[in-house]
Amino acid sequence: MKAIYWQSTNAVPVKFCKEIIQYAKTKDKSLGVTGGDPKTNDEIKKSLKKRKSNVVWLRESWIYKILNPFIMEANKQMKLNYEVSNNEVCQFTIYEQGHHYNWHQDIWPEAYPETHNDPDVRNKNRKISSVLALNSNDEYEGGVLQIALDEFHTPKRVIQNVDLSTTGSLVVFPSYLWHRVTPVTKGTRYSLVMWTLGADFK
Numbered sequence: 001m002k003a004i005y006w007q008s009t010n011a012v013p014v015k016f017c018k019e020i021i022q023y024a025k026t027k028d029k030s031l032g033v034t035g036g037d038p039k040t041n042d043e044i045k046k047s048l049k050k051r052k053s054n055v056v057w058l059r060e061s062w063i064y065k066i067l068n069p070f071i072m073e074a075n076k077q078m079k080l081n082y083e084v085s086n087n088e089v090c091q092f093t094i095y096e097q098g099h100h101y102n103w104h105q106d107i108w109p110e111a112y113p114e115t116h117n118d119p120d121v122r123n124k125n126r127k128i129s130s131v132l133a134l135n136s137n138d139e140y141e142g143g144v145l146q147i148a149l150d151e152f153h154t155p156k157r158v159i160q161n162v163d164l165s166t167t168g169s170l171v172v173f174p175s176y177l178w179h180r181v182t183p184v185t186k187g188t189r190y191s192l193v194m195w196t197l198g199a200d201f202k
Contacts, residue, residue, distance in 0.1 A: 008070060059089045074130075084127055099184050108126065124198060127174065133170070
């Protein structure tokens, strides 16, 4: 039987998490959006209803080097055995008070097109999602990652709170699972999201 998700508490050292935060804060941040880059006021308002956060995009090899072994182990232990080839750019996410991300899936209906401006993602789709807690929940309140354990659209769907309360905790799950981050009510929550890619599902 396939596991619904894989988790490791304190998977990576606190020092590594702090280094990511410090490094990301030296970069320009942008508004987290869904479904492409909103250009009109109406598109921005629609995006903010579903998601409100700030993000920094990171493609540093030292991040992948630490996290990829965990993702490959999770792929095996969950009995997914997905064929994967590389990673998408990492998303350093900043959730401040009032920020959230409503129910969504990470996978796309189709693979990235071969004309995509990022050659690393062309003809590939997101197969495995991972979330690394970069700070502990004694620095914020709310901001709970929740995963729907069964068919999302059923009236009595089962929702699981994922424990990312300690710095360095990592959760890995198939990108088709519905999930959300509840509103942060106090403080700031930092996380790193990474998507592992492979040829589109057949």
